[in-house]
Amino acid sequence: MAWILLVIAGIFEMLGITCLNAYVQRRQMRAVFGLVVCFGLSFIALSIAMMSLPMSTAYAVWTGIGAVGGALIGMIFYHESKDIKRVLCILVILGSTIGLKLVS
Known part of the structure; x- marks a missing residue:
């Protein structure tokens, strides 16, 4: 259950970053x-997951999901660079995040 909550927290972090980008581009209230709600839900889910998971693992996985998800959202929806070096770095983060799950 803690891992599911951690993934949910990471998804809300990605949505929060997307809302932050929308605000920066369009200045819509x-x-x-959306930013406040998404980050709030993300922190709540993270804190509940951390009741069962070690802080170091939970935080690393949470930020990994947010970083990879944010980068992918940027590439898909905001036409950010899809350079092979950038994609390889994203794969390293993803691999590290999966590795933390496997050894925890």
Whole structure:
């Protein structure tokens, strides 16, 4: 259950970053509302997951999901660079995150 909550927390972090980007680009107040809600839910899910998981593992996986997800959202929806070096770095983060799950 803790791992599911951790993935949910990472997804809300990705959505929060997307709302932050929407606010920076368009200055819409509903983006600020989305940002607060998404990050709030992300922190709540993370804190509940950390009741069962070690802090170091939970935080690393949470930030890994957010970093990879944010980068992929940027590439898919905001036409950010899809350079092979960038994709390889994203794969390293993803591999490290999966590795933490396997050894925990």
